[in-house]
Amino acid sequence: MIQRSSNKESLGSRLFAIANNLILILIALACLLPFINIIASSFSSTQEMMERRFMLFPTTFSLDAYKYILSTSTIFKGLAVSIGTTAVGTVVSMILTSTMAYGLSRKYLPGRNVINFLVVFSLLFSGGMIPTFLVVKSMGIINSYWALILPVAINAFNMIIMRNFFQALPDDLEESAKIDGCNDLGIFFKIMLPLALPSIATISLFYAVAYWNTYMNAILYLTDSAKWPIQVLLRQIVIVSSGMQAEGASVDIVPPAQTIKMAVIVVATVPMLICYPFVQKHFNKGALMGAVKG
CATH class of the missing domain: 1.10.3720.10 (MetI-like)
Incomplete structure (x- = not known):
């Protein structure tokens, strides 16, 4: 009797672990897929960006959005x-x-x-x-x-x-x-x-x-635009690119505003993502130990 109960509990534990892992994987994918779409869209071509609303990998690789963003030295000063x-x-x-x-x-x-x-x-x-x-x-x-x-x-x-x-x-x-x-x-x-x-x-x-x-x-x-940080400059780039397209600028010169937005998100996010692995091992311990005792 005891052995059967133990077997049932162990089987239930395994099923719970499998279900729990599947749910966590789905949640992780739900968080990861939009960011992958953003990265893929930032490297997509003009035509592909207009034809496909969602992509995980661009079929036509293009750096036009990043060339446009990095075309001025102001962006490096903002960085x-x-x-x-x-x-x-x-x-x-x-x-x-x-x-x-x-x-x-x-x-x-x-x-x-x-x-x-x-x-x-x-x-x-x-x-x-x-x-x-x-x-x-x-x-x-x-x-x-x-x-x-x-x-x-x-x-x-x-x-x-x-x-x-x-x-x-x-x-x-x-x-x-x-x-x-x-x-x-x-x-x-x-x-x-x-x-x-x-x-x-x-x-x-x-x-x-x-x-x-x-x-x-x-x-x-900051009243001097030369002192603006990267976030403000990236926002200005998006506004300028949208305005130029609204005025009928050539698509060969200005990539689609949506592609530029995706590239802006990548440029603004990647530096912090690079720093995160160095503190990841301390993150959970530090947050939990600071939150348990009031």
Whole structure:
């Protein structure tokens, strides 16, 4: 009797695993196929793009859309601006977020509950576009790259995840370090930060993606078009290409606007996809450990 029950359970477990894997594969394909279509469409020819609405591989390979996008040196300057803003902004955000998260994770910090309440309050309510613009203007960083970094230097959600990660670490580590004569900065840099590498990798990816996708802040705070990041320039390319086709420009000179849109998505997405594998092994651990303990 027991053996039969065990066999039934094992068979049921195997069937559940098979069904679960099939469902996950279908979900993965549902997420992956549209992106494959975007890549294939960006490399398709003018005629094929007009004839086929959906494709997984272009029958006629063409680089016209990418040649059009990369035909001006402005796009490379925009890439440099986005890369620099993403790199500097991520470092600044991680320094501010990690130090604030560690401080708020210590139960003996005076006024800790009040500050935590203000952080959560800012997560639910914000001043809005106009008050934020006035603050940025009063700081004197209009038309400066710092306008893309400082207003969003600390994200409340990311800070809460990292604070919870520090709270999950044993208090005995800090007590032992203090007995050995280590001060607060030494405890933070020599003990806590090395243990928080999974959380740091995860939050860094969140910040990097946010800085790379900067669009609205650039429109609001950068009056000089030469300082625009890649996202704004790519949007301008799409608008210009659509306008030229509406005016009757030659298709040989300007590829279809739809093909250019697909190429723009690829150019804007691939750099972050390249960075993701380097932090993937830390991603799940960092997000889960920061979200379990409140």
